[in-house]
Amino acid sequence: MNSTSFSRLLARSGLILLILFGVVVAFDVSPPKLLQPDWLLNFGITLSNTISIPFVGIVLVYVASYIDLQACNKLYVRVARLSALLAMLFLLVQPMLAFALWKNFQDLRVYNKEQSNLIQRKGADLTRAIQNSTTFADLQINMSRLQGPNIPDQARAVPLAELKKQLLYSIQTAQKSFASRLPSPTSDAYKAIYKRMARASLISLLGTVGFGLLAINPNTEKNILILYFKSIGLFGITPASIYKFYKEYAENQREKKQLQGVTKERRKSTLNYQRQKRKAEVLQLREQKRQLNEDRKLAERRQRERERMLELEHKRARKQELEEEQEQSDRR
Structure with a gap:
């Protein structure tokens, strides 16, 4: 077997491993449920458990291209791009x-709240x-009816x-026993999940670094990811750009503080105006109430004086009538 045939065999073996990786991951995570935490966790763990398959496949393709670059040049370029995608x-x-x-924490909080409300309602009913x-019979019937x-x-x-x-x-x-049995983020089941997530996170970081290092274009001999990040300006950080960013940030913070100060003064003046307005309204209401009381007292006093005058006139008229009757009786 010559070098060309051997390099093609290695390249095909690496390609088969890459295809196998795609099939295993697609089979394990289908159907996709992007917003479910269990599916996301399973997807991350599946990638971490099968990371060796694409890594070995890419290495085989690179070894094949090292043996005979002309026979595997196109596949090498595609695998380098695939390595960059895997790194991302x-x-x-x-x-x-x-x-x-x-x-998962949000769903757990909602579940615990629903269960707690349910047991509290049932406890209140019981x-x-x-x-x-x-009576004893009523107690038995009620307990049987409410379980x-x-x-x-x-x-x-x-x-x-x-x-x-x-x-x-x-x-x-x-109720206390049920509340203590509700799942919590510190339970043993969640500790196992934390360990799996930490392992998957660490392996994914290693995979990002490994596949990123393998993403090298054979024609330019430069890393595809670095070229891409440079094209979008990710690595265009210079002292001048840092100073400009800091200066703009400081100016924004200063303007923000000035705006907050002006807003605070306006709010303070508005509160003082509203307080003075309420105070003036209270004083006005008190003055109106006092004036109404004085008017009512004056009206009552005038009414009593009028009644007293009428009573005096009535007594005077009655006295005059009695005197006239007395005079008439004396004349007779």
Whole structure:
């Protein structure tokens, strides 16, 4: 077997390994469920567990091209681009695992809240039923209807008040036990998940570095990722650009502080104006109330004086009538 045939055999073996990697990953993570934390975690773990397959495949292609570059030049270029894509893919595993962990915590919090509300409602219903029961039969019927604690017939010998206390205590104990059994981020099950995520994260970082180093174009002998990042200006960081960024940041912060100061002064003046306005309104209302009280008292005093004058006139008229009657009687 000459060198050309051997290089082609190595290149085909590497290509088969790359295809096998794609098939294994596609089969293991299908169907895709991008927003489910379990699927994201499984995808990251699958990539970390099968990282050796594409790595060995790319190395075989590179060895084949080293033996005979002309026979494997096109495949070498494509595999170098694929290596760059794999480096980016393994780099995306980091935020993907972080999102999976955050989403898992959110789902766990919602689940625990729903379960806690459910057990609290059931405990409240059972407590209300126990307190409203007036006989042993009512207590048995209510507990059976609400699927509460079982009350045997032998419990008739226990006084109803004591039996109610025992049932309420058992319900409170059951609620506390249920709350303690709810899953938490510090449980052993989650600790195992943390270990798997840490392992997948570490392997994905190593994969990013490894595939990034292998992403070399044979024609230019330069790293594809570095060329791409330079084209988008990722590595165009200079002291002048750093100074410019810091200067713009400082100016923005200064303008932000000035704006906050102006806003604070405006808010303070607005609050003072509103406070003075409310104070003036309160004083005006008090003055109006005082004036109304004075007017009411004056009207009442005038009314009493008017009534007294009318009463005096009535007495005077009555007295005059009596005097006239007396004079008439004397004349007679």
